[in-house]
Amino acid sequence: MKIKSIPYFFWALLCIIPALYPRPAHTYTAKIAVFNFNVLNLDARGYGATITNTLINFLQKTSSLDIFNRRELEAFLSLNDLQQNCNLSNVVTIGNRLGLDMIVAGTVKKNGPVIEIFCKVVKISEKFVIFHKKVRSFGDFALKEVIRRLSRDISKAIKLNIGRVKRPSPKKDILKPPVKIFAKPGSSKISLLWEDNPGPKSAGYKIFRSQSEEGPFVKIAQVTKNNYVDEGLEKTAAYYYRVKAFDTRGKESDFSKTIRAKTIVTPNPPIILSTQAHVKSIKITWAPNPIKSPDPTKLMGYKLYRAKTE
Template sequence: MLKKILAGAVLFLLMLLAETGFLHAQEIKLSVFNFGTANIEASGLGTSVTNALISNLSRNPSISILDRKDLETFLNLNDLQQNDQLDNVVNIGSRLGLDFIVVGSVAKRGSAITVKCGLVQIDKRKEVYSTQVRAQGESALSAEIAKLASLITSVLTKSSTGPESTSAPGTGGGPGAGAPVNFKGVPGNKKIILRWQPVPGFAAAGYEVYRALNANGPFAMLGQTDKTEYADQNVENDISYFYRIRAYDRLSRLSDYTPVVSARTDFAPNPPIILKTEGRAKSMLIVWTPNPAKSLDPSPLTGYKIYRAAEEDGSYQEVNKLLCGDLADSGDGKIYYRATGLPDGQTFFYRLAAYNAKGIESELSHPVKGTTLPIVSSVNAAGQLIREVKLTWAGISSPFLTAYNIYRSTKSDGGFVKIKRINAAEGGPRYEYSDTEGLGDNTPYYYTVTAEDDLKAETSPSAPVVATTRDIPPRPEKFTARGGLVKKV
């Protein structure tokens, strides 16, 4: 009970100070949390950096920093801790009536010291600025902390006098880290599809989509999505719309906006229907049919675009553009296309779009999964046999696997020659083969194994394994034979 009374008294005292002038209303109310240490080498530097940063920030009369003793008293009475967890920072800042809280960490490797810093705006419940400074040795650290304080002060004063500031010039961090790429608008029937690729090097948690009726704005937010595709269905015919997007991460830091793109509704083909994929050695067969539903699009169908992603809900990128005239007539109403040059054992998800003579694309088809044949694994070679090496390996499960090919060399980095082809139907979960052809004594031999599909294509070879044949037994010394004995020599 006493603990709660004391906690309330401390909080009341802090609020009273704010109202009576100690924390002036026009001032920026700030607290600096103790900087953590990222490794053992940085022990003790967290406190030094925190004290130096507070000292530098205190020189600006527009910034009012909460006394560390008052902060620690409040935290102890309320069983709270200083850390950089956003919810915790916002909770403490809200209860203390603060505008901002500075958090950060220090790392040291050799003489190199790195200070990472973030600024959390309490009323917006997000980190609005982040940066880092580096110093070579502790003697140079003070100057870098002074620079850091100057950067933070610049952000704080901008935040108090104008629109939300998310990054100081030249500091990098979340904002200013670039924009989503390959942003485009795809016209559709009574809708406009927006597609893009993630911001390189930015861990996006989602995207904000903005629209305007003029290229120069004003832009209003349409919505948010965690996908790299967005369908705007609140559109009218014969009207051009202008779009831009930006990404945000889990700390609500924002990327730059994309360049503005325009699009307007138009008739589009119906999306094709993917029937299946067949993964083989370094290739993928994709089978689809045109959409049987009647399309309102008067423009003739021109071709198809193939999109691919590493995950079903991932970012799909266009990898092939096919003209209908280049696709052979299969006679069964299906369309077959083989993607080649793919990595071994890789899983992909494919989606297709049809496009017409105007270049207008359909929506993307439902995704279908496919995996190429993997490299043969768990190859073992048993040596120390008389002019013989025994090989074993794990089989691959695939209806398109037909054989395994064994290659041999006397060196590990090349010169492999195929010595045997084994029918895949002849084995089971594990395969074995004894090599006895042309082997010498006490000689190391290197082996690799590939998998072959029904198109005679092979996977990349397995990792080489080596085995050495047995040496010739030593000749016996002083070997003689004596005859003239009864029924023996």
């Protein structure tokens, strides 16, 4: 019985061990480059290369960092006439072109025995400095230890920002321009009608007009309702309109889409010749206007309107 139970014992171990010691999760390796530290005064000559090389040696010991080859970096910069400096836009440009995640850059200056190092790390995708620090070494004998501690801080900052996405700040409600603008042309007027865009409520509207689609658009009216009648226009002329909404604080939306409308010509009104009253009806007789109408379209009929007062 004991011999038969041995296989079951091993099977149990095979099931328990993976649960107790799970495989480590895949870690992302950050692609970084280290720029030459710029020398700020004559006393610091030679320290730029020393600090850069020492820092790279320490950073290479961090398994999550993939450091771009120095010779390849120098060749790329020389070929493209680019410089190694701390300027943010310059760092981001180089980082994007090389497909890097981050770039380490800095400066060094020496005042007497004090060696002062400034260092920063730029996250390329966010165009943002994720780490910056100023350290001092009192003499050459302490320089290596200062750089070692600096490399440790840099590694920590990079690890904290690997794969981290910068969340955009929540957008405030923005007043949006009117939509579904409709234009109804008349002989010397154009009636406009529109709807509010979903979102913050508007307090009123500004109407702009132009005789060219490209503009310039001139403000012709300001109303609180969602309609407007533009009167006194030339006949058979094209006009272009845009509308803006504004709120109680006076803030305006962007322009709405441009809408085109063209005034039309209408036939001359007919002439009423006579009216004859009956018990339950009134007979009206009219004739077409003898004056030639500017509208060449053939008349198709008439519309009659009635009112109880003049």
